Amino acid sequence: MAGYYDSESKYGFINYALELLVVRKYGQETWNEIKKKAEVDIEKHFLLRMIYDDQVTFDLVNVACDVLGLSQNEILEQFGAMFFKFCQESNYDKILQVLGGSLKDFLCNLDALHDHLGTIYPGMRAPSFRCVERSSDGALVLYYYSYRIGLEHIVIGIVKAVAKKLHNCQVDVVIEKTRNETGDHVEFAIHMKPTEISKLDKRKSIMSLIGTPNDLDAAAMSEDMLIGSSTFCKAFPFHIMFDRDLNIQQAGTSVARVIPHMLNQQFKFSHLFDLVRPQMEFNFDSVLSHINTVFVLKTHDGFLDVSQLKSSSEIFRANNQSVLRLKGQMLYIKESDVMLFLCSPSVGNLDDLQGRGLYLSDIPIHDATRDLILLSEQFKAEYELTQKLEVLTDELQNTYRKLEEEKRRTDQLLYSILPPSVAKELRQGGTVEAKKFDAVTILFSGIVGFQKICQDSEPMVIVKLLNDIYTAFDDNIRNDVYKVETVGDMYMIVGGLPKRSNTHAKSVALMALDMIQLTQRIKVNDQPVKITIGIHSGEIVAGVVGKKLPRYCLFGNTVNITSRTQTTGAEGKINLTEVTHKLLLQPQCQDSSFCFTQREDLVRMKGRKEPMKCYFLERHNKNKAVHLIMRNSSANRSFLFKPRESESSPQFTPPSHGTPPLTLPMECPFKTEKLLQSVVNKLI
Numbered sequence: 001m002a003g004y005y006d007s008e009s010k011y012g013f014i015n016y017a018l019e020l021l022v023v024r025k026y027g028q029e030t031w032n033e034i035k036k037k038a039e040v041d042i043e044k045h046f047l048l049r050m051i052y053d054d055q056v057t058f059d060l061v062n063v064a065c066d067v068l069g070l071s072q073n074e075i076l077e078q079f080g081a082m083f084f085k086f087c088q089e090s091n092y093d094k095i096l097q098v099l100g101g102s103l104k105d106f107l108c109n110l111d112a113l114h115d116h117l118g119t120i121y122p123g124m125r126a127p128s129f130r131c132v133e134r135s136s137d138g139a140l141v142l143y144y145y146s147y148r149i150g151l152e153h154i155v156i157g158i159v160k161a162v163a164k165k166l167h168n169c170q171v172d173v174v175i176e177k178t179r180n181e182t183g184d185h186v187e188f189a190i191h192m193k194p195t196e197i198s199k200l201d202k203r204k205s206i207m208s209l210i211g212t213p214n215d216l217d218a219a220a221m222s223e224d225m226l227i228g229s230s231t232f233c234k235a236f237p238f239h240i241m242f243d244r245d246l247n248i249q250q251a252g253t254s255v256a257r258v259i260p261h262m263l264n265q266q267f268k269f270s271h272l273f274d275l276v277r278p279q280m281e282f283n284f285d286s287v288l289s290h291i292n293t294v295f296v297l298k299t300h301d302g303f304l305d306v307s308q309l310k311s312s313s314e315i316f317r318a319n320n321q322s323v324l325r326l327k328g329q330m331l332y333i334k335e336s337d338v339m340l341f342l343c344s345p346s347v348g349n350l351d352d353l354q355g356r357g358l359y360l361s362d363i364p365i366h367d368a369t370r371d372l373i374l375l376s377e378q379f380k381a382e383y384e385l386t387q388k389l390e391v392l393t394d395e396l397q398n399t400y401r402k403l404e405e406e407k408r409r410t411d412q413l414l415y416s417i418l419p420p421s422v423a424k425e426l427r428q429g430g431t432v433e434a435k436k437f438d439a440v441t442i443l444f445s446g447i448v449g450f451q452k453i454c455q456d457s458e459p460m461v462i463v464k465l466l467n468d469i470y471t472a473f474d475d476n477i478r479n480d481v482y483k484v485e486t487v488g489d490m491y492m493i494v495g496g497l498p499k500r501s502n503t504h505a506k507s508v509a510l511m512a513l514d515m516i517q518l519t520q521r522i523k524v525n526d527q528p529v530k531i532t533i534g535i536h537s538g539e540i541v542a543g544v545v546g547k548k549l550p551r552y553c554l555f556g557n558t559v560n561i562t563s564r565t566q567t568t569g570a571e572g573k574i575n576l577t578e579v580t581h582k583l584l585l586q587p588q589c590q591d592s593s594f595c596f597t598q599r600e601d602l603v604r605m606k607g608r609k610e611p612m613k614c615y616f617l618e619r620h621n622k623n624k625a626v627h628l629i630m631r632n633s634s635a636n637r638s639f640l641f642k643p644r645e646s647e648s649s650p651q652f653t654p655p656s657h658g659t660p661p662l663t664l665p666m667e668c669p670f671k672t673e674k675l676l677q678s679v680v681n682k683l684i
Contacts, residue, residue, distance in 0.1 A: 016045055020082055077154070080157020085165075111294045130145075130278060149179055155186075237254035238252050297326050301323060304356060326343040328342050440538070444492055503589055506584065509617060534565030541554070594620065596616065
């Protein structure tokens with residue numbers, strides 16, 4: 001299992017297992033932080049059957065050490081335990097349970113599992129394991145052969161997890177020998193904890209009573225049962241027998257046919273074959289020490305007889321893959337002092353079989369390789385389908401995320417055209433009835449001298465100017481204010497709909513003050529932009545107009561009056577009608593930043609028989625003169641507020657009288673209206 005981490009290019013489930021470790025133990029946010037710092041651009045999960053570069057895994061591990069505050073050895077050991085759990089959750093649980101009846105048997109047969117998985121995951125370079133029991137202290141000695149250095153702590157995590165989960169025992173794993181320049185493996189000592197040793201002793205005593213399988217087999221065998229070489233070669237067509245000098249003494253009929261050099265006594269076993277597994281120096285004594293290990297060998301290039309290959313196998317030869325892999329078991333024949341390699345051809349499907357000049361008839365009936373080859377055809381199709389399905393699922397997830405992003409953008413665009421509540425109702429297929437709103441506040445704004453700016457500037461300059469202004473306005477739109485539309489240099493907003501509010505006048509007034517301040521930062525022809533704003537409050541009717549391009553429109557005399565308040569207003573100022581002014585004086589709409597100034601003259605507007613009383617709205621500023629012009633109906637006199645030159649407090653000064661000025665508290669004038677009225681009455 002540790003081999004999954006060991007290929008030069010790793011399959012995705014290695015990184016996925018690391019993700020599971022971090023997410024389950026430290027949380028999703030921590031994993032997102034690790035991915036970001038490691039610069040791993042993976043939206044969701046790693047694809048299990050896709051191959052990723054080694055560096056991705058190493059970057060994730062290194063960053064995880066920094067983020068989690070753990071050493072690399074601690075991370076790798078935790079990863080080993082999680083990887084075993086991941087294998088159990090990935091439908092390998094039954095295979096792992098039957099791999100060995102004890103921890104030693106499990107570790108001895110781990111190579112066989114790796115070799116099997118190598119047919120499912122092509123290109124996987126798994127490490128090799130060998131496990132023996134040490135007579136001096138009863139500890140298990142695990143030999144770990146790997147192409148990579150520094151991953152031994154993954155093995156520790158896996159061994160501890162296997163002992164605990166599968167064999168219900170606790171073990172301590174110690175590294176006794178590390179890999180160096182002279183060595184090719186790492187040695188572990190696996191010590192059973194005292195309670196586990198007593199359980200093991202009980203099992204051994206029971207086995208001593210019933211006898212071992214070898215003793216039973218020996219008792220049942222007859223000394224007269226012999227088999228001839230010819231019969232043996234036919235019964236086992238894939239076997240090779242060699243002596244201590246690696247001279248080939250005997251070979252099966254099928255393997256001798258496809259490797260004719262085997263009959264030539266000039267060639268030794270090592271001349272014809274490369275040892276794929278286990279990783280060791282190939283000699284007779286080394287084979288004896290690995291006698292319980294699965295052996296995988298492959299022929300050297302050029303020794304496989306391809307003369308019988310059909311035309312359909314030309315591609316096989318052209319790709320320089322004309323080698324035969326043999327997988328099997330080494331048996332020591334004590335009577336002859338020779339080694340018997342009892343094996344089968346390691347082929348994945350019918351194409352592999354034919355490409356090596358073999359037929360199903362070459363494989364004995366008792367060999368399960370026959371069934372595996374036939375089943376592999378069906379499995380191959382299912383595997384390719386699974387791989388495509390996994391890729392397709394990931395593509396669908398990416399498409400779904402992109403769709404959600406586009407939906408968010410569409411909603412954002414739709415909400416800029418229609419109020420959210422109205423837009424949601426339209427999206428659900430409903431109809432939006434027009435509604436009457438008794439009290440709303442509308443704002444119109446226009447750029448001062450816009451026609452002259454258009455005459456003196458290029459079209460692109462005008463477009464950029466409007467875009468800069470409207471973008472600044474849109475970014476500062478308050479939640480309780482809705483932008484209705486923009487037409488040319490006209491910008492229209494409303495407060496109090498579609499969600500009704502009793503502070504709509506205050507919300508629009510604050511937005512107007514922000515708009516004046518924002519435009520001071522925008523320049524055209526090296527001059528700050530000025531806007532004129534008109535605000536009026538009243539009743540309107542609002543509804544959606546159109547189907548292909550629906551618009552949320554406001555209807556009523558309030559809209560007309562607001563527009564004319566803007567067009568007849570003083571340039572560069574916020575112009576209020578008397579209706580809005582009264583609303584802003586109410587307790588729920590008061591704000592310390594509001595300063596009002598009544599216009600000296602009544603304003604005549606188209607469509608109105610009587611001229612209207614209007615006000616200017618400014619932002620209160622202690623460092624700026626604050627003016628308030630009040631008109632008293634009985635005295636018909638105007639009064640001016642302004643601060644003294646030496647003081648910051650405002651004075652109340654009659655413009656035509658010699659009366660000494662009265663010093664008032666530094667407050668917004670509308671808060672002291674009653675006080676002002678009493679002062680006016682006294683002066684009169």
